[in-house]
Amino acid sequence: MGITSDSCTYCDILEGRTEATLVFQDEVVIVVMDENPVNPGHALVVSRVHAAGLEDLDEEVGAHMWRLAQRVARGLRRSGLRCEGVNIFVADGEAALQEVFHAHIHVFPRFEGDNVVLDADCEPRERRLLLNEAWALQKAMKPLAGTASAEMFPQRAPAS
Numbered sequence: 834m835g836i837t838s839d840s841c842t843y844c845d846i847l848e849g850r851t852e853a854t855l856v857f858q859d860e861v862v863i864v865v866m867d868e869n870p871v872n873p874g875h876a877l878v879v880s881r882v883h884a885a886g887l888e889d890l891d892e893e894v895g896a897h898m899w900r901l902a903q904r905v906a907r908g909l910r911r912s913g914l915r916c917e918g919v920n921i922f923v924a925d926g927e928a929a930l931q932e933v934f935h936a937h938i939h940v941f942p943r944f945e946g947d948n949v950v951l952d953a954d955c956e957p958r959e960r961r962l963l964l965n966e967a968w969a970l971q972k973a974m975k976p977l978a979g980t981a982s983a984e985m986f987p988q989r990a991p992a993s
Contacts, residue, residue, distance in 0.1 A: 853866070863881065864879070879936070902940050920940075
């Protein structure tokens with residue numbers, strides 16, 4: 834079944850120690866209904882291999898999880914459940930509101946008047962700050978690129 838952790842809710846589900854409502858399973862993931870749903874139909878795509886967050890998650894497993902999340906979203910729209918839109922949500926780390934430290938993706942239906950609030954106080958960012966941030970991210974991603982043909986932008990270091 835994969836590597837599990839002794840004190841993890843999703844590992845407990847995967848090992849049969851905790852009951853869950855299963856929607857789908859394959860050798861890489863399971864899809865279960867969230868027991869504390871945002872809206873009816875809220876499902877979780879859970880990696881079979883324990884990875885606390887995205888940093889620990891194998892990229893191929895992550896890609897498979899995303900494909901399944903997209904399939905769940907399509908299913909929600911076709912299910913007959915109330916679904917005028919879909920949110921796909923990943924919380925990676927405590928500061929990002931992750932509560933169960935095992936890689937998973939939330940997929941939940943949305944509809945007019947559902948009282949779900951996703952709020953952020955975003956403001957426009959100066960171009961020079963965006964360039965500095967892009968450069969720092971590029972530098973960190975370069976060893977992770979994985980292909981010789983990958984091209985990173987911007988091509989130059991930011992001005993001080």
